Amino acid sequence: MDKIKVNKNGQEVEMGLILKFQTAEDGRTYVVYTDNSKDEDGKTNLYSYYYTTNENDLIPVPETEMDVVNEALKQVKENYSANE
Amino acid sequence: MNRQIKIIFAATATVALIFPTGCSLNPGYPVSSGVERKMSDTMKTSDKEILYVYGRSGELRSDVPEGLYLWTAAGDSYSGTGWQVFFSDEPKDDAYLAENGLDPLGSFNPGWFYVVEKVESDPDRSIVYVSEMPTGDNPNVVSWIPVTNTDAECYLLKDNETGVIINASYSEAKKLSEDNSGRYTNLGLATRENVVKYGQDVSYHAVAHDFDSGNCAGYADDYRGNGKSR
Helix, strand or coil: CCEEEEEECCEEEEEEEEEEEEECCCCCEEEEEEEEEECCCCCEEEEEEEECCCCCCEEECCHHHCHHHHHHHHHHHHHHHHHC | CCCCEEEEEECHHHHHHHCCCCEEEEECCCEEEECCCCHHHHHHHCHHHEEEECCCCCCCCCCCCCCCEEEEEECCHHHCCCEEEEEECCCCCHHHHHHCCCCCCCCCCCEEEEEEEECCCCCCCCCEEEEECCCCCCCCCCCCCCCCCCCCEEEEEEECCCCCEEEEEHHHHHHHHHHCCCCEEEEEECCHHHHHHHHHHCCCCEEEEECCCCEEEEEECCCCCCCCCC
16 A cells, blocks of 8 residues: 555544565565654654555554664665665 | 565655654554555546557557547756646647657656546646556556656645745755755645645646655646746
């Protein structure tokens, strides 16, 4: 899904897909969406999920497992910088 | 920790744009629904809702259906003069394009597009919103725009001095922001919602692109004005 709607603090908000990746070790597919909102520090809010095995449901990535998403974002950034 | 990660899709321009200001990674909110594209609905309405985009070769496909033909005139898009997208009820050849100061489509791949929305009804030159034809395995993949093309996404920028909101490609947005510190506010991707939200002020450009994803298919200028793209 390149767009999803989420319930954000009681309001339905649309978010766009910016990243989709898969980890080799467990084959899990992750996705990162943004609604282009900013946090109090002016940073763009990103929201991460992973797919259930049947890819029907998106499950929010718990903060304790967020490092894999950070790694993927870092990889994209590095690839972009290398190609720019 | 180094994991093996296979990137399946990356909206490179978006990711690149947010890195300078940083990003805040959060667990997702509960998903209420996916958003269905409107292409299939449009497809059902009329065969004339299918357009063909000319390639640089200017070749016409023999299997072009009757209907409207979408074609573009490429300005110097990467220095900021943008793309113009027109449609006509008949094919136009390169001579016609040249007479009118237009060039065939540049780096975009020719292909079939659905008309998502028409803004003007002028049969000769009008503004249309297009979306990609789902000819591949995954209709939601914007296969006709290289994902590495950092100009593949449109942004709305507000000129804080004039109040005018403009539509800019990634490179334009970046350049304007760098050259005019503080003058422009990035209102985000030129999604349908954002254009509707700020639409009354979008006087600089109309936009012809995939509003569902924010990806640019080009710009559509209103030629009823002074006849110049910008």
